[in-house]
Structure formats: C-alpha cells, structure tokens
Amino acid sequence: MAPKNVGSSAKKVMNKGTWTAEEDQKLSQYIEIHGAKRWEIAAATAGLNRCGKSCRLRWLNYLRPxxxxxNISDAEEDLILRLHKLLGNRWSxxxxxxxxRTDNEIKNYxxxxxxxxxxxxxxxxTLEVPTAAVLLRDRTEITMPQKSGASINDQVGIEAAGGHVKENGNTELAANSEFTELGSCTGLEWANKFLELDDDAWLF
DNA sequence: AACGAAGTCAACCGCTAATTT
DNA sequence: GAAATTAGCGGTTGACTTCGT
Structure with a gap:
C-alpha cells in the first residue's frame, strides 16, 4: 500500500503508513553511510518524507541486520513467558x-x-481443571502494566530481584545472587542458564 | 460467494530519559 | 544549570488477513 500523506497545507506533509521498498532502500543506504543516528536529519537527507521517529522504528524493527x-520457537516462547513474569511489560x-527479536514483535506476540x-x-x-494449561498459568501470572520511561521505577523490579539496568538497556542480574554470571551472557546462553536457575530459585 | 467477527502486526502517538548546546 | 534536541519506550490504532457462518 502506498503511504498516505497527512497534515495541513501550512506544514510540511509527511508520509505515513506502510513503508515502500524504495523508502526502505533509501533509509538503508543512508544508514550504511552515516550510521543509525540523528534520525530527523537522516529522514531529510535520505530524501524520505518521513519523521525521524518513523525512520528509527523502521530501521530497528525491519531493516537492521x-x-x-x-516463527517464535517453543524455547523462545517459554523464555518470553518467564521474562515477562520477571520484568512485566518491559518489552525492550x-x-x-x-x-x-524486536520489542515490537515480542509485544505483539x-x-x-x-x-x-x-x-x-x-x-x-477457575473451573478447577488440573491440566497443563494450569501449570502454564502458574508460571506466568499476570503482572501489573508499567509506565514507560520511569527510570527509578524501571529499576525497582530488577533490583528487587538482585539486579540492575545496564547502560545498554539490558538487564544485568547482579552480584550477591545466583545470577551474577548471567549478566555477561547473551541470547540463548543466558536463557538456558536462566531457565536452569528458574526451577529451584525464586520464581515460584 | 458474501459477509461480519476475530486475529495479526506494522506503524503511530505521547511520554520520559538522556544528551547536547 | 537551563533549555532544546534527540533517543527510546510502551500503549494504542487501524489496515489487512483469516476464519466461521
């Protein structure tokens, strides 16, 4: 679908809606040369009639390598469930x-x-049917939604679990706990260790 | 085949945090 | 230190697809 234009005649009209292949190509080429930063400038310089936010989102969610x-795997799904129990709606x-995986994809999933x-x-x-589904419920209790951006509050849940938020936005499970070594792990390595600890640690 | 309901997901919006000037 | 700008996040929307009748 071609992007639609919005805005008043007084203001510069920006494209909105689905990105075209041509727009993707322009943005990718720009980022390849200049890097993924200064999105407003990127949008203007790359000849994209888009706002910087839109460019950033497109790059992060679809264009970056x-x-x-x-096809979210069972292992990934299980990890999402566990992490959501731990972190709440902290999709990033x-x-x-x-x-x-992107925060948007996980949020949608x-x-x-x-x-x-x-x-x-x-x-x-509630019907008291003891099935595997109940076991799933037991492992994934609903958590309270959290407001975005509150840095202090952001850290409370993590610190309560013995961790802190790293500069890069990743959660590092901290010293003085069984999770010390997990902070340096990435991806499924981290997941596997996390899952090992999960069963006999503090999640239940 | 036609239609409406439900599901999915890309993208936008509003906000705060972080960084720069 | 204050103001302006930029980056990032999570909630929400709406277009499109799939499913059921």
Whole structure:
C-alpha cells in the first residue's frame, strides 16, 4: 500500500503508513553511510518524507541486520513467558535477551498469542481443571502494566530481584545472587542458564 | 460467494530519559 | 544549570488477513 500523506497545507506533509521498498532502500543506504543516528536529519537527507521517529522504528524493527521474523520457537516462547513474569511489560528488556527479536514483535506476540493462552489457562483454573494449561498459568501470572520511561521505577523490579539496568538497556542480574554470571551472557546462553536457575530459585 | 467477527502486526502517538548546546 | 534536541519506550490504532457462518 502506498503511504498516505497527512497534515495541513501550512506544514510540511509527511508520509505515513506502510513503508515502500524504495523508502526502505533509501533509509538503508543512508544508514550504511552515516550510521543509525540523528534520525530527523537522516529522514531529510535520505530524501524520505518521513519523521525521524518513523525512520528509527523502521530501521530497528525491519531493516537492521540479523532481524529474525516470525516463527517464535517453543524455547523462545517459554523464555518470553518467564521474562515477562520477571520484568512485566518491559518489552525492550525482554527483546534484549532474544537475539534478532524486536520489542515490537515480542509485544505483539504477547498481546495476540500469549495473553490469550494465559487467559484460557486462568479460565480453566477457575473451573478447577488440573491440566497443563494450569501449570502454564502458574508460571506466568499476570503482572501489573508499567509506565514507560520511569527510570527509578524501571529499576525497582530488577533490583528487587538482585539486579540492575545496564547502560545498554539490558538487564544485568547482579552480584550477591545466583545470577551474577548471567549478566555477561547473551541470547540463548543466558536463557538456558536462566531457565536452569528458574526451577529451584525464586520464581515460584 | 458474501459477509461480519476475530486475529495479526506494522506503524503511530505521547511520554520520559538522556544528551547536547 | 537551563533549555532544546534527540533517543527510546510502551500503549494504542487501524489496515489487512483469516476464519466461521
């Protein structure tokens, strides 16, 4: 679908909506040369009639290298469930532990797949049917939504679990706990260690 | 085949945090 | 230190697709 133009005649009209292949190419070429920064300037210089925010999102979610799309594996799903239990709706932190996955994708996956799964499990529990779904519920209790951007609050849940937020946005599980060594791990390596600890640690 | 409902997901919006001037 | 700018985050929207009748 071609992007639609919006805005008043007095202001510069920006494209909105789905990106075209041509726009993708322009943005990719610009970033290849200048790097992924100064998005407003990038949008203007690359000849994109888009706002900087839109360019940033497009790059992060679709154009940057090593993006995985679709087919979230069982292991990844399990990890998302566990991380969500730990972190709540901290999609970027959760995504940081799933190589190639974006916060937007995980958020969408949660809202469309996992939320439903959990709700079903909750309903089954109220009917007192002891099934695997109930076990799933037990491992993925609903957490309170959290407001974005509150740096102090952001850290509370993590620090309560013995960790702190790193500069790069990843959650490092900290010293004085079983999680010390996990902070330096990435992706499935981290996940595997996390899952090993999970069963007999503090998540239940 | 036609239609509406439900599901999916890309993209936008509003906000705060971080950085720069 | 204050103001302006930029980056990043999570919630929400809306277009499109799939499913059920």
């Amino acid at each position: 090593n993006i995985k799309r679709g 932190l959760i995504a940081g532990r799933l190589p190639g 949660w809202n469309s797949h996992l939320n439903k799964k959990i709700n079903r499990a909750m309903i089954e529990k």
